[in-house]
Amino acid sequence: MAEKGETNNPDNSLDSSIVLHLLLNRISKLDITKRTFNVIRALILFSLIEKNLTINQISRATSINWKSVENHLTYLLGKGLVREVHSSEYVRIVELTDKGLEVALKLKERLTRSLIENKDEALFDVLNQNHLK
Numbered sequence: 001m002a003e004k005g006e007t008n009n010p011d012n013s014l015d016s017s018i019v020l021h022l023l024l025n026r027i028s029k030l031d032i033t034k035r036t037f038n039v040i041r042a043l044i045l046f047s048l049i050e051k052n053l054t055i056n057q058i059s060r061a062t063s064i065n066w067k068s069v070e071n072h073l074t075y076l077l078g079k080g081l082v083r084e085v086h087s088s089e090y091v092r093i094v095e096l097t098d099k100g101l102e103v104a105l106k107l108k109e110r111l112t113r114s115l116i117e118n119k120d121e122a123l124f125d126v127l128n129q130n131h132l133k
Contacts, residue, residue: 016108019046020061020062024043024062026115044064044069045076045081045082045103046062046104047062048096049101049108052095054094055094073092076100077094082096082100083095083097
């Protein structure tokens with residue numbers, strides 16, 4: 001896992017924070033009235049590729065309510081995709097496990113391809129798939 005000051009991104013591909021920003025911008029333009037659990041969990045995993053984050057940082061990066069982030073992190077913890085690296089009364093910091101990083105990097109590759117090809121249907125399909133199989 002990433003040491004303090006290091007990133008989880010093993011390659012020098014397009015910065016995940018840039019792709020996440022582009023992705024959120026594209027999602028806001030799609031006619032999506034409610035994000036599914038798969039979309040929310042994909043965004044959370046995707047936000048953690050570059051570095052460990054607090055729940056509030058994930059919430060701000062993904063535009064997902066902090067309580068929803070907390071609930072979905074509980075699910076992702078149970079699936080072994082993330083782990084807590086620090087927990088106190090006021091802050092929880094999480095990171096991707098090796099399994100979570102593998103899932104997130106595959107997701108990043110597919111989402112980046114959909115963004116580059118400018119295919120909204122493909123983007124929506126990638127986001128709505130269950131990435132935890």
